[in-house]
Amino acid sequence: MLESKRRAIIFFILSLLLALTAGLLVLKKVQAINNNLGTxxxxxxxxxxxxxxxxxxxxxxxxxxxxxxxxxxxxxxxxxxxxxxxxxxxxxxxxxxxxxxxxxASAVVEEKNRLVTLMQSDRVYFDEPLEALDRVDIIVSERFSGKEETKFFMKDVKVARVAKEKSKFKGIQVEISQSLVPELIHMQNYADSVRIIKSNVGQSNEAVQSQLEENQEEIKENQASTENEAKDEKDSNEKQQNNQSSTTKEDSKKQDQSSKANIPNEQGQKSEKGDEKK
Missing domain, CATH: 3.90.1210.10 (Antifreeze-like/N-acetylneuraminic acid synthase C-terminal domain)
Structure with missing residues (x-):
């Protein structure tokens, strides 16, 4: 009797564990379906x-x-x-x-402009990595008609976009006039070397000189205005001091006059007291 009871308990525990395991598996499957379809x-x-x-x-x-x-x-x-x-x-x-x-969307601003791609290659060289909206000069070295020549082909060209691969600079798209597109593509295909350098973002000597002159004039004007303010302040201080000194002198004069007026009054009072004693 005890042996059969023990077996029954063991089978009951095993069946309970199997039921719990099956329930957990079904619950996980239902949750997965709900996550896929319900979310x-x-x-x-x-x-x-x-x-x-x-x-x-x-x-x-x-x-x-x-x-x-x-x-x-x-x-x-x-x-x-x-x-x-x-x-x-x-x-x-x-x-x-x-x-x-x-x-x-196209980065071309002007209606008659076009974008031309210049990728780094054996013929196309970039002096430094560029960014969108930079300005570049394009220099070509060519050997047409048996004559070697290196010249500025285009100046101050706008960079519309930059091409990168795994964060490494690879090339650019430049925005140029429609009439210049065939010439640039011709140079890109047949010139011995196309070099792209970043345009100078500085100012010309005349512009710098004029700016320096303007700055010097502004400094002089500021100094003159500062000196005038200091002079006006000094004059106002002197006027205040003069007014104070004149006021002090008038007060002292009034005190002297009042003291002189009090002396005969005191003498008269003394004489009256002497007469009363007599």
């Missing part, structure tokens, strides 16, 4: 019609929710992914915005 994430969709090649603004987009399970890498979930971007295809109201239909 919702926000993605960006078009709010109204968006024409192609038009810069996307915050007024053009809104958010919608989809299950986390169906979220892919091409979905747009951050506003940074829409910054300065255009859609390559037109979008209607409610259309989902994906990264594969977005493109960086």
């Amino acid at each position: 919702m994430v926000k993605v960006y969709v078009a709010k109204g019609d968006i024409s192609s090649r038009a810069i996307i603004t915050p007024e053009n987009v809104t958010t919608d929710e989809i299950p986390k399970k169906y979220l892919k890498d091409y979905h747009v979930t951050k506003t940074e992914d829409l910054l300065n971007k255009v859609a390559v295809v037109p979008l209607s109201d409610g259309d989902m915005i994906t990264k594969n239909i977005l493109k960086q």
Whole structure:
């Protein structure tokens, strides 16, 4: 009897452990399904019609929710992914915005300007890493018509964008006039060497000299105004001292006059007292 009871208790404990294990596994599976299907994430969709090649603004987009399970890498979930971007295809109201239909907006400011890419290579050299909005000079060394020549090909050219690979500088895009694009591409393809150097951001000697003269004149004016203020202050102090001294003299005169007037009065009072005694 005791042996059968012991076996029953052991089987009961084993069945209880198996039931708990199965329950935990089922609970984890249900939680995983809920996390995938129940958890919702926000993605960006078009709010109204968006024409192609038009810069996307915050007024053009809104958010919608989809299950986390169906979220892919091409979905747009951050506003940074829409910054300065255009859609390559037109979008209607409610259309989902994906990264594969977005493109960086053109950095060209002038309508008749174009962007030309200059990547570092055996022919193209950069003296230093550049940043967007820098100004550069383009120097070419060529051997056309049997004559070797090195010259300034373009000066003070605007850098529109910078190309990097793993944080390493690789090249630039320059903004130039449409008429100069063929010449630059020709030099890039056929010149012996194209060298890009950063333009001088300083001022010419005449500008520096004029600025120095202006600074000196300003310093002189400040000194003159300071001297005038000091002189005016000194004059005002002297006037105050003169006024105080004149006031003191008048007070002393009044005191002398009052003391002189009191002397005969005292003498008269003494004579009256002597007469009374008599």
